[in-house]
Amino acid sequence: MTAKDTPMASGTLADDIRQKLGTLSPAERKVARVLLAAYPASGFETIATLAERAAVSAPTVLRFVARLGFDGFPDFQAALRAELDERNASPLTLYEASEDTDTDSPQALIARSGQLLTAAVAQTLAETPPHDLERAIVLLSDRKRRITLAGGRFTHLLSQYLGLHLMQLRDDVRFLPDRHVERTAALGALGRKDVLVLFDYRRYEQDKLAIAQLARDQGCKIIVFTDTWLSPTSTHAEVVLPSRVTTPSPYDSLVPTLAVVETVVAGLVAALGEAAHQHMQHNEDIARRAGLI
Numbered sequence: 001m002t003a004k005d006t007p008m009a010s011g012t013l014a015d016d017i018r019q020k021l022g023t024l025s026p027a028e029r030k031v032a033r034v035l036l037a038a039y040p041a042s043g044f045e046t047i048a049t050l051a052e053r054a055a056v057s058a059p060t061v062l063r064f065v066a067r068l069g070f071d072g073f074p075d076f077q078a079a080l081r082a083e084l085d086e087r088n089a090s091p092l093t094l095y096e097a098s099e100d101t102d103t104d105s106p107q108a109l110i111a112r113s114g115q116l117l118t119a120a121v122a123q124t125l126a127e128t129p130p131h132d133l134e135r136a137i138v139l140l141s142d143r144k145r146r147i148t149l150a151g152g153r154f155t156h157l158l159s160q161y162l163g164l165h166l167m168q169l170r171d172d173v174r175f176l177p178d179r180h181v182e183r184t185a186a187l188g189a190l191g192r193k194d195v196l197v198l199f200d201y202r203r204y205e206q207d208k209l210a211i212a213q214l215a216r217d218q219g220c221k222i223i224v225f226t227d228t229w230l231s232p233t234s235t236h237a238e239v240v241l242p243s244r245v246t247t248p249s250p251y252d253s254l255v256p257t258l259a260v261v262e263t264v265v266a267g268l269v270a271a272l273g274e275a276a277h278q279h280m281q282h283n284e285d286i287a288r289r290a291g292l293i
Helices: 013-023 026-037 047-054 058-067 073-087 091-097 106-127 130-141 156-169 180-188 206-217 232-236 255-272 274-289
Strands: 146-150 173-175 194-200 221-227 239-243
Touching (some): 013 026, 013 073, 026 047, 047 058, 058 073, 106 239, 106 255, 130 194, 130 221, 130 239, 130 255, 146 156, 156 173, 156 255, 156 274, 194 232, 206 221, 206 232, 221 255, 239 255, 255 274
Parallel strands (some): 146 173, 146 194, 194 221, 221 239
């Protein structure tokens, strides 16, 4: 199978590697972990360099690539280059590359949106790694941990959506401040009892990578919501929850990510149980006494 023939509908190469980890030999698993640790840059290293970093032989690297369905290492790297072209696409690039410039009728637009978005949500949930979902729920439901959330240009809306739900279910939840002095103080206070939740989608934001690395260095647990091409912050994350971004417009859809967020919230309600119910009741009482509802 060549890079051109390789089906990418199931996700990125990183997704494929993650899903195959349990079926690999111990030596092949070492190659996989080296690739994932610095993905995607590590995929463009030479066979010899990868083998040396993974402490395996060059034939082991070739066997690993064959496990992914490629005829050879050049085919693997060609597929990775094609993936990076998609990964770095902007709304303007997607608009200019679109072959369908005709205006749909309202009926046609509704039908096309329904088909694309329904498929994107279904694929996203089907591809959500159960282990990562479970670990996200465990971390976010641990009331001994403080939760800090941050999003990007558009995804700050999703970080607030998740954060507001968390605030109704448990204590010690905050958003990363925007102002530099406050943000610096919040980042400096992160430690081993903290969980940082980041939303980062293509075109990835450089500050999110720096924040993730800083937080990881301080012992903080990191959960990343991202697209199927995987934000660079994924390298530092304990949990990665990727989503499809297929949409009828040049803008990436956040609908599938919202479905993942809703799934996490449902898991948190179940995990927190009566503690969540009591916290919600307390919040209701406070809101009534303060004249907010």
